[in-house]
Amino acid sequence: MLRPGIADPEGATIERALPALGFDGVAAVRAGRCFNIELDAADLEAARSHAAALADRLLANPVIEESVIEVREA
Amino acid sequence: MAASVGVIVFPGTNCEHDAVVALERLGADARLVFHSERSLSGLDAVVLPGGFAHGDYLRPGALARFSPIMEALGTFAAEGGPVVGICNGFQVLCEAHLLPGALQKNRGLTFLCESATLRVESTRSVLTRDATVGDELVVPINHFSGSYTCDLETLRRLRDEDRVVLRYVENPNGSLDDIAGISNEAGNVVGLMPHPERASSALLGSDDGVVLLRSLLSAAALV
Numbered sequence: 001m002l003r004p005g006i007a008d009p010e011g012a013t014i015e016r017a018l019p020a021l022g023f024d025g026v027a028a029v030r031a032g033r034c035f036n037i038e039l040d041a042a043d044l045e046a047a048r049s050h051a052a053a054l055a056d057r058l059l060a061n062p063v064i065e066e067s068v069i070e071v072r073e074a
Numbered sequence: 075m076a077a078s079v080g081v082i083v084f085p086g087t088n089c090e091h092d093a094v095v096a097l098e099r100l101g102a103d104a105r106l107v108f109h110s111e112r113s114l115s116g117l118d119a120v121v122l123p124g125g126f127a128h129g130d131y132l133r134p135g136a137l138a139r140f141s142p143i144m145e146a147l148g149t150f151a152a153e154g155g156p157v158v159g160i161c162n163g164f165q166v167l168c169e170a171h172l173l174p175g176a177l178q179k180n181r182g183l184t185f186l187c188e189s190a191t192l193r194v195e196s197t198r199s200v201l202t203r204d205a206t207v208g209d210e211l212v213v214p215i216n217h218f219s220g221s222y223t224c225d226l227e228t229l230r231r232l233r234d235e236d237r238v239v240l241r242y243v244e245n246p247n248g249s250l251d252d253i254a255g256i257s258n259e260a261g262n263v264v265g266l267m268p269h270p271e272r273a274s275s276a277l278l279g280s281d282d283g284v285v286l287l288r289s290l291l292s293a294a295a296l297v
Contacts, residue, residue: 006178006223007178007181007221007223007248009178009179009180009181009182009183009248010179010183013183058132058136058140059132061133061136061169061176063168063174063175063176063223063224063225064176064178064223
C-alpha cells in the first residue's frame with residue numbers, strides 16, 4: 001500500500017467512479033497490491049520474517065509504500 | 075580521444091539505439107552493454123536508456139535493480155563515473171538507491187507523449203555542466219510513471235544541495251516541486267524523465283537535448 005500522504009491517482013479515480021456507479025457512502029479509496037506467496041518455513045513466525053524480508057527488499061518500495069503481512073498455514 | 079560511453083540494455087529496454095546514435099553524432103564512441111554483463115571497465119560514462127526494463131513488472135525499475143550489471147554500476151558511480159538515467163533509466167536509478175525518491179504514476183493516470191519545456195536549475199551535474207542556469211530546453215517526455223516524489227526532508231536536501239537539475243516549466247505529471255531531473259550529492263549520477271536523445275537534431279523537432287548530451291561527454295572526458 002502507498003504510505004499515508006502519498007498521492008494515489010489510481011485510488012482517487014476509483015473513489016470518484018464509485019458514486020457514478022451507484023455505490024454511495026464510500027469515504028475514501030486507496031489502491032494497493034496483494035501478493036499470495038507460498039513459503040516453506042519451520043513455523044508461522046519464520047514465515048512472517050521471511051515474508052517481511054521479501055517485502056522490504058523487493059515487493060514494496062519503502063520510499064512510497066508500506067506493507068502489511070498476513071500469515072496462515074497452508 | 076572519443077569518450078567511451080556504455081548504454082545499458084535490459085530485457086525490455088527500447089531506447090538504446092536512439093541513445094547510441096545521438097551520442098555518436100556528438101563524437102562519442104558508444105556501445106551497448108547487456109544487463110547480464112558484470113563489468114563496465116574501459117567506459118568513461120554510462121547511460122541507462124528508456125524503455126520497460128524487465129517489462130516494468132512489479133514497479134518500473136524494481137527488477138532491473140537486481141540485474142548483474144547493477145553491482146558494477148554501483149561501483150562505477152561510487153568512483154565518480156558519470157551516469158545518466160533517462161526515463162526508465164531514472165526509475166532504475168531510484169529503485170537501485172543511486173538516487174533518492176521514486177517515480178509514481180502520472181497525475182491523471184495518462185501516458186504522456188509530448189514536448190515539455192524544461193528549465194536548467196543547476197549546472198553542477200554531469201548532465202548540465204555545459205548549460206546555463208535558466209536555459210529553457212524543449213525535450214520530449216514519454217512516460218506513464220514520471221511523477222517524482224520523495225519525503226520532505228529529502229526534498230529540502232535536494233534543494234539546499236543544488237541537486238534539482240531540471241524543472242518542468244509547466245508540470246505535466248504531478249511531479250513534486252516540478253522536478254524533471256535530479257542528481258546525487260556528487261553530481262555524477264543524474265536521472266531525468268525527458269528524453270534528450272530524442273531532441274538531438276533539428277530534424278527531430280528540437281536539438282535542445284544536445285547541450286545535455288555534450289555535457290555528459292565533456293564530463294566523461296575528465297574521467
